[in-house]
Amino acid sequence: MNQPLEPMPDDWSRALAVVAHPDDLEYGAAGAIAAWTRAGKTVGYVIVTDGEAGIDGISPDDAAVLRQKEQVASAAIVGVEDVTFLHHPDGIVQYGSDLRRDITRQIRRSRPDILLTATPALTYGLGVGQRILNQADHRAVGIAVLDAARDAANRWIFPELLDEGLEPWGGTTDVYVFGADRPSHAVDVTGTLAVGVESLRTHRVYLDGLGRDFDPEAFLRGFTAHAGTALGVHHAVAFERIRLQGV
Numbered sequence: 001m002n003q004p005l006e007p008m009p010d011d012w013s014r015a016l017a018v019v020a021h022p023d024d025l026e027y028g029a030a031g032a033i034a035a036w037t038r039a040g041k042t043v044g045y046v047i048v049t050d051g052e053a054g055i056d057g058i059s060p061d062d063a064a065v066l067r068q069k070e071q072v073a074s075a076a077i078v079g080v081e082d083v084t085f086l087h088h089p090d091g092i093v094q095y096g097s098d099l100r101r102d103i104t105r106q107i108r109r110s111r112p113d114i115l116l117t118a119t120p121a122l123t124y125g126l127g128v129g130q131r132i133l134n135q136a137d138h139r140a141v142g143i144a145v146l147d148a149a150r151d152a153a154n155r156w157i158f159p160e161l162l163d164e165g166l167e168p169w170g171g172t173t174d175v176y177v178f179g180a181d182r183p184s185h186a187v188d189v190t191g192t193l194a195v196g197v198e199s200l201r202t203h204r205v206y207l208d209g210l211g212r213d214f215d216p217e218a219f220l221r222g223f224t225a226h227a228g229t230a231l232g233v234h235h236a237v238a239f240e241r242i243r244l245q246g247v
């Protein structure tokens with residue numbers, strides 16, 4: 001990531017972040033979310049699964065409850081009160097019309113100006129030979145968010161949502177994707193790095209369950225330093241802006 005990044009526009013007031021698992025937002029994006037809520041913006045979370053398959057030593061029923069609790073607590077630390085779980089099965093989320101409808105429903109309810117999600121790319125990482133396979137749910141959810149962003153504006157896609165009183169919403173202008181290989185914009189998180197670290201630490205049972213040493217502060221400091229250099233600040237989180245309409 002050597003190219004310069006533009007500051008992310010702040011001419012919006014409402015964002016909806018849609019990701020596959022409890023903790024996906026805390027590996028970087030939460031620092032940006034904290035900066036936005038401090039500036040008076042409203043951010044909601046939609047978590048597609050309960051993350052119930054994420055802890056080897058804890059049964060899915062117990063893990064689902066624990067991970068939802070950790071996610072709600074983690075969201076509160078960065079100023080987010082509105083957290084919705086869609087309860088799709090962790091690890092085997094299927095891309096398709098059910099997933100698109102469930103996300104479209106949340107977009108129409110929330111009526112956000114922008115959406116956030118994580119990269120749906122097949123792989124991510126540094127260089128040739130260093131690529132890491134992106135998790136299956138991340139791939140399915142990222143694509144479904146991009147598609148649902150458009151579905152939300154079309155009255156005749158998922159007309160059953162009209163019966164629920166959910167009118168089309170065409171006010172979302174952009175989807176911001178974090179973890180993308182070709183980011184275009186970034187958010188200065190120098191002032192919110194500590195809250196971002198705290199929000200990641202709040203996934204305590206999950207992090208303990210990984211069974212290896214992991215230092216949230218060292219991770220987030222390193223992760224945000226690269227984008228910081230590209231934005232001209234100490235720490236930043238990078239996003240790729242995907243526009244929903246041509247201008």
Ligand SMILES: [Zn+2]
Pocket residue numbers: 020021023024135138
């Ligand atoms: Zn995940």
